[in-house]
Amino acid sequence: MSGLVLQRLTTLTLSIKQFGRVPNLLQQLPSSLPFPSPTVSVTQVPSLFREPYIFTGYRPLHQNWYCYLLSLFQKHNECLNVWSHLFAAPVLLHRWWANVGALGYSLDISSLPLCLFLISALICYFCSSAAHLFQSHSKQAHYYVFFMDYVGVAVYQYGCALGHYFYTSAPGWRASVFGQYFLPGTALMGLMSSVGCCVAKAMYSKPYPVQRKICQLIPSSLAYFFGISPVVHRLLTVSWEEEPSLNIHALQILFFLCSTVFFSCPIPECFFPGKFDIFGHGHQIFHILLSLTTICQLEALFQEYARNRDTVVDTFGETQIWWACVSFPALTVSCLLVAFASMKYIDNKLAKN
Template sequence: MSHDILQRLSTLTLNIKHLGRIPHLSDFIPSSLPLPSPTVTASQVPSLFREPYILSGYRPIQQDWRCYFLSLFQRHNESLNVWTHLLAGPVLLLRWWANIGALGYTLDAASLPLSLFLVSSFTYLFFSVAAHLLQSHSKHAHYFFFFMDYVGVAVYQYGCSLGHYFYTSEPAWRESCIGLLFLPGAAFFGWLSCAGCCFAKSRYRRPYPLQRKICQLIPTTLAYLLDISPVAHRLLTVSWTQEPSLPFHALQIACFLLSALFFSCPVPERFFPGQCDFVGQGHQIFHLFLSLCTVFQLEALFQDYARRRDMVVEVFGERQLWWGCVSFPALFLWCILTALVSMRHMNKQLQGKQERDE
């Protein structure tokens, strides 16, 4: 009897120890799959992969591709860059369904710009997640995925432009020179921001000179100033008490300006080198504010759509709606082509450097 009791106590103790053990990634992955290697310091990866003032948390290059996919659940210096945009997707979907229930939505010509805004948001989120998750595999992967990231940014810019033009703009603004040239200009500046970022990425090497930021920021700034112009005009000319969307528009502008600040300046890691390797980098904060900007944009555009959906076709005509929306996939394809041409040029540079090194 006493032996049986002791055996049961022993089994219970083992079970308690097992339950108390913190699970590891290896517990959920078949033994046949490769596990990501431990992270390394900046000196152990090529300069291309190093970020200023980030001294550790890098993933070794040239691992199996599956290691980088599985590093989604690993602690490294890109983890929050991945998760901030990965989690933004479900938040957008939840807000989409909530707004459909509260404000209504019908898939027709009038709702196409709103649908394309959502598509553009998921496009930039997906390409951003892919870039930060997979770029550490090799130099070729690094350039390819960040070129595609720039495609996502350009597509998102134009998706915002469609929503702002068809739902937010006022007649006085649409009759101005900016309003008359808005959609062609938004498409052109969207492509220019993609091309400028691709050029800057392929042209300059670390430590990056100021010219690289200029090539990135000037086209994207021009694109943003044009894209946000109908919103700014409305904020300045319409009473906020009469339009429930305007506080959300103000919040999306505030979040975008904050995101631009943290994208342009490596703070706070500049003042605390090595202390923000995993949490607190400026780029992580940039991702967070950009995600919030997109959520506030969705709320604002849904409010504008709900108030104006019955007038959209009457004001703009189905022809202009369809042309504006057809230009969306056209811009997408043109930016993809720009990224592929940039990648082809980059491959030649990398191959030539490899041959010289040999």
């Protein structure tokens, strides 16, 4: 099964040769549309937009919004950050419908956590793609879109937690302190993840102090490790041969841990400055690995849903499932309020400068 998953994941890989043909698409667009300006070097953009060891491929500021939309078909240092998630979304949907067809799936209360997991992943992908596509418009836009990106991350974290709790968790784990406070705890940590990332983005300017990384990583890491705890417990206590989904869960954890390395460190560009400006720098690898993580999660959760769907309601009760699902939009609204407050703070900060 894990071999089949890896085969599916290869659809996310795009060759540099294919990207080399992208500028030709721009030439096919109507001449009446605004045309994206050529990319510029790092010295021609403000420090806010500069990335370590990335010297070229920056898009000029203050173009028409359509230019940034059309830069989807332009070679620049953000293009793979956008396309990695744009390609992952249809792969997720394809695997969703393939599993639905195989299971004879029906939309009922037992499948709601699984639906919310998919919705949370798509929200995260959309917010991330939009952030990297439009952030070069202006300083204000840069802050705004990344605040929304953090909302998407927090929503995705809670969507994962719902799937892990209702389909993966073991009775003994649910009886523990972790299990008893898991759902409200993961919701709170998702909110704190959004708060931490927004505060770090809004409060600190380049050169960034170490406090910025602490504000970003600690709440996000706690949210992840708490959310993945039912999976880790099952990996340590159940035979992987008896439950093939655990092999896929192990793969998703491996992909995620690898992605954190590339998120935290500018690898490989720090070793070869200027060589990975357009393709292959660390944040792009982080995006690809995160996409692989999500696809593995979906495959594993579908297997567990197929095994447990007849007992989910009896095990947890309709009331708990409904409250857990209602908390999903409540968390989304709370994170949006955090983002809007951060936007207001940035408006005041930029007005003073």
